[in-house]
Amino acid sequence: MDEDGSAEVLGLPDGVTACLFDLDGVLTNTAAVHDKAWKATFDGFLRAHVERTGEPFREFDPDADYSTHVDGKPRADGVRDFLASRGIHLPEGGPDDPADQPYEDTTVAGLGNRKNADLLRRIDADGVEVYEGSRRYLRAARDAGLRRAVVSSSANTRQVLEVTGLAELVEARVDGVTLQEEHLAGKPAPDSFLAGARALGVAPEQAAVFEDALSGVQAGRAGGFGAVVGVDRVGHGAALREHGASVVVTDLSQLLGEDR
Numbered sequence: 001m002d003e004d005g006s007a008e009v010l011g012l013p014d015g016v017t018a019c020l021f022d023l024d025g026v027l028t029n030t031a032a033v034h035d036k037a038w039k040a041t042f043d044g045f046l047r048a049h050v051e052r053t054g055e056p057f058r059e060f061d062p063d064a065d066y067s068t069h070v071d072g073k074p075r076a077d078g079v080r081d082f083l084a085s086r087g088i089h090l091p092e093g094g095p096d097d098p099a100d101q102p103y104e105d106t107t108v109a110g111l112g113n114r115k116n117a118d119l120l121r122r123i124d125a126d127g128v129e130v131y132e133g134s135r136r137y138l139r140a141a142r143d144a145g146l147r148r149a150v151v152s153s154s155a156n157t158r159q160v161l162e163v164t165g166l167a168e169l170v171e172a173r174v175d176g177v178t179l180q181e182e183h184l185a186g187k188p189a190p191d192s193f194l195a196g197a198r199a200l201g202v203a204p205e206q207a208a209v210f211e212d213a214l215s216g217v218q219a220g221r222a223g224g225f226g227a228v229v230g231v232d233r234v235g236h237g238a239a240l241r242e243h244g245a246s247v248v249v250t251d252l253s254q255l256l257g258e259d260r
C-alpha cells in the first residue's frame with residue numbers, strides 16, 4: 001500500500017507511482033483527426049492503384065482498418081502495415097519525398113508525408129480539443145505526487161502538447177521523433193513505454209499505461225506495467241481488454257470517481 005494512498009485516489013493499483021499517457025485519443029481528440037487524414041490519403045492512393053491494376057476499389061475502413069493496422073503505430077509502420085494488408089508493398093523512399101508525389105511513384109515516406117500535410121491542414125483549420133476529464137486527471141496525478149510522461153508514436157506530439165497547454169502538466173515526452181532518434185521499436189513493442197518509465201526513473205511495475213489503441217495496450221501488456229488502462233472512445237472496449245487492458249474506461253474522469 002502506498003504510504004499516502006495516492007494511487008488509490010487516481011483509481012490505480014497500490015504501488016503505482018507514475019503515469020504514461022498516450023496522446024492521440026487519450027489526452028486529445030486527435031485520434032479521430034489522424035483517422036480522417038489517413039482515410040483521405042489511403043483512399044486517394046487506392047483509387048489510383050485500382051485504375052492501374054483493374055482490381056476492385058475497396059476503401060479504407062476508418063474503424064477496422066484504422067484500429068487493426070494504423071492506430072498507435074509510428075507513421076511509416078501505419079503506411080506499411082495497412083498496405084501490406086491489401087498485398088501492396090512500396091519502396092521505402094526518404095524523408096524528403098514530397099507530399100504531392102504522384103501516386104504511381106509514391107513511397108512509404110512520400111505517402112506518410114502526404115498524410116502529415118493533410119493532418120496539419122485539419123489541425124490548423126479545426127484546432128485540437130483536449131478531453132477535459134484527462135486534463136483534470138493530469139492535474140490530480142500531479143497534485144497526488146505521481147510522475148507523468150506522454151508516450152506517443154506521433155512526431156507532432158510536442159506541438160500538440162504546446163498548443164493545448166498540456167505541456168506544463170507532463171514531465172517527460174517520448175514521441176515519434178524520439179523513436180527515430182533513439183532507434184526504438186514502435187508500439188505494439190513496449191520500447192517507447194519502457195523509455196517513458198526510464199525517463200521518469202521508475203520500474204515498469206510502478207507505472208500505469210493509458211492507451212486507446214490496440215497496439216498501445218498490447219505494448220503495455222508486453223512491458224509488464226503495473227496497470228494498463230484502456231480508454232474506449234469508439235466502442236472498442238472488448239478489443240482493448242483482449243489486447244491487454246487491465247481496466248477499461250470511457251473517460252479518465254471515471255477513475256477519479258466522477259460521474260460520466
Ligand SMILES: O=P(O)(O)OC[C@H]1O[C@@H](O)[C@H](O)[C@@H](O)[C@@H]1O
Binds near residue numbers: 035074078152156
Ligand atoms: O504521423 P504522426 O503525427 O507522427 O503520428 C503517428 C501515429 O501516431 C499515433 O498516435 C496515432 O494513433 C496514429 O494515427 C498516427 O499515425
